Amino acid sequence: MVNENVLKLAGEFTDEDIERIRSGFSKMLGRDIRFKVVRDESLIGGFSAFINGKIYDASILARINDMQRQLTD
């Protein structure tokens, strides 16, 4: 499962959006990235990409968690 690239999404995403994310990651990492796309409403919004053992988290859930950590410290 760790070796599989997954894109988790929540909210409104069109196929073009997903393609933009895919090409963005391909450009950033310098190779062609293919995703298994999963809808996960627990993210609330945004996406998180699991690529090659790393998480690229751009979801609302991650923001909220991070905000909670910073504000309660």
Add this chain to the structure above:
Amino acid sequence: MIGSDVKSVASFLNSRINEYEYKPKVCEYGVVRSCTDDIVQIDGLSTISYGELISFDGDAYGLALEMSENGVGAVLLGKSSKVVPGCIVRGTGRVANICVGSELLGRIVDPIGRPLDGLPLKVDKYRPIENHAPTIMQRSPVNSPMQTGLLAIDSMIPLGRGQRELIVGDRQTGKTAIALAAMINQKKDDVICVYCAIGQKASTVAQVVHTLTTEGAMDNTVIVSSTADDCASMQYLAPYAACAIAEEFMYNGKDVLIVYDDLTKHAIAYRSMSLLLRRPSGREAYPGDVFYLHSRLLERSAKLSEKLGGGSMTALPIVETMAGDISAYIPTNVISITDGQIYLESELFNAGIRPALNVGLSVSRVGRSAQNSAMKDVSGSLRLELAQYRDTAVFAQFGADIDASTAHLLARGERLTELLKQRQNDVMSLSEQVAVLLAYDKDMFINIPKKSVTAVKKQMLEYLEQNCSSTMHAIDMSGKLSESDRNVINNAISDFFARTK
């Protein structure tokens, strides 16, 4: 009034929220493969380091303790039912930390720094739980005394600041009571105490807190507690966390007394973790590194050099034996690490000799040089006398005719045994201890019936407090017994015994 408070709180929160800035993070992740008995096997996380804190989806945290080609083995900190196979795990890039600082005084926290006494805790300083022990050059020899307030210990097995002295004995022999007395006695010496409960019953910890509170010693004490219902990983972390809290005080030039109660339970918690991590087991099924487990903990106690502020950490680890067997694995390990041991015996305890100290088997390897000179002057031959008495008493049991000198030796020994008895939590100051030993040395108690020795001792100390309190206080302050002080006290003692006749 209330309205303006609400406004200021709201504006504070608003400013905090406005300051907040989100930076998207890229971090490594792994996936939980299996989770049994708080041990989690994880795929991925290939660049994690040993002892790193990992976070699971939800609020759970874990500690990475095993790296292999098949993934990472970790222990869960705290209970969580949310960790299931398929869960995402992230490395946090930091080792386990604990909050430290003087805000912790008078508080009860768990091994990861969460307050357990229901009050808010505001601390902004943290230290890693695992830390290197001070190096040779950072230390100085143990040279100042650590008074426990127990006459038997301060006179015959003296402790120094920075020493590690093991308290070993069967269950119900008063091990915790000795540590508690030592903690209570520190309140006047400005020594900070850290009490670490490892795998104890919650009721026992509550009792300790109650005792410290009623004796007024809680204000300079920090309690780190992991009770028997906490998972093994929390019990494993507890002494290291407590040590980190104590280290912070030590490196700030303070003197600290730390009690680990007890390391047997710590070793058992570590054993269960190691067995579940499938590490090879050795003697008594403990893993191979169980010696290192305790040596790296106790090495962190030290007397620091003047350059580093001269702080100290005195450790009183407690180890429980089974049926008096001090040659079991954990007791021998810890005995060889520490600078001496206080051995308590259940037979003595049941015979009413409390503290139930076995003087023959108890030693202090460094404390003698740190003893107060006042105590050194009066306690020189005490050990020898007590040993002679114990030997002779065995023979005297046969009822053989005994000559006058032997009878005298026995009478003195009996009185000494009585004088060394002390009620629980009843601590004696240095001057009181010195006075009792002076009176004993002058054979003042020899004509007092054995049963009333304790009462007479009490009266004598009250008499001294009334009649020469300034001399007594001078001894407490200086730790020295000058010739004139000695005369004053000797005269007062003679007066007192002349009156009681």
